[in-house]
Amino acid sequence: MKALLFESYDFIFEEALLEEINSISSYKKFKADDYLIEIGENIEWMPLLLQGAIKIMREDPNGDELLLYFLERGDTCAMTLSCCMGKNKSKIRAIAETDGEMVLIPIAKMEEWIVKYPTWRNFVFESYNARLMEMLEAIDTLAFxxxxxxxxxxxxxxxxxxxxxxxxxxxxxxxxxxxxxxxxxxxxxxxxxxxxxxxxxxxxxxxxxx
The missing domain is CATH 1.10.10.10 (Winged helix-like DNA-binding domain superfamily/Winged helix DNA-binding domain)
Known part of the structure; x- marks a missing residue:
């Protein structure tokens, strides 16, 4: 798994962090159209996408869906991060667009690693920023x-x-x-x-x- 992680991101995690990820995370394969996260679900893990693509959807009161953004190789979901940090239920639905693979990080490690590992802190902040820009683009698309x-x-x-x-x-x-x-x-x-x-x-x- 370590080699996959090195290939998946634009920066390198500390060796100690990689060892923790390898020791406590779960590895999951998924198929296209699999439901990976459901609205209202308790979030117990944070996904790191190694291969494939996942679409992130919102749902209105009538049950109609709207695409927010796609996750690709090396991404994580800002909405999932937000739910993890706030211990809230999921506000989004994550559906596999293609077959793929991901690592599941227990949410208990989120805050600990932000303090402990600079590269993890950078990864979380960069992920928030990237997903925020994509959501702003989605809003601009709808509005303009x-x-x-x-x-x-x-x-x-x-x-x-x-x-x-x-x-x-x-x-x-x-x-x-x-x-x-x-x-x-x-x-x-x-x-x-x-x-x-x-x-x-x-x-x-x-x-x-x-």
């Missing part, structure tokens, strides 16, 4: 972009996370994640195809222009 612009950004962002030019999805799945109707999404996707930005296939979208 037209729905067709939002849709194009949504599918290109997802393709970049997956490292591909094609995404396998249905119009209904996109509508659910963007908090709108399937009819509207189908119409806008057809417009994007007419503009030669994408090519539509059965349950698949090919991005022609990034």
């Amino acid at each position: 972009m037209n729905l067709d612009e939002r849709l194009y950004k949504f599918i290109t962002d997802k393709a970049k996370v997956l490292g591909t030019t094609e995404i396998s999805t249905t119009h209904q799945e996109i509508a659910s994640e963007m908090h709108t109707s399937r009819v509207v999404i189908s119409r806008l996707l057809k417009r994007l195809q007419d503009e030669q930005k994408i090519k539509l296939h059965r349950n698949k979208i090919e991005i022609l222009v990034f």
Whole structure:
């Protein structure tokens, strides 16, 4: 596991911290579409993503979902960090976008490591900042972009996370994640195809222009 951790981050944890992570953490594999964290769940661990991608969703009072951001290799979830530190229940739903692997850190170690290890403290603060910027971008997208612009950004962002030019999805799945109707999404996707930005296939979208 130690080699994976070294490869997963832009900086190196102290050897003593790596030894603690290796000794007390759990290793978990997951499959695409697995529910990893549910709204209202007690948070007992913090995820460090080694491989794969996870989407973080919020839910409104009517049960409709909205995508906040994606987690990729080397990331952790700021909302999970917040719940850990405040000993609160989860406010988000985490769903695997792809197959992947992660390390689960017991929340009891969070505050101890922030004081004890400078690299862990930097990692936590950098993670908060990165996720905050992504949430601000999501707010800006909702506030200032037209729905067709939002849709194009949504599918290109997802393709970049997956490292591909094609995404396998249905119009209904996109509508659910963007908090709108399937009819509207189908119409806008057809417009994007007419503009030669994408090519539509059965349950698949090919991005022609990034």
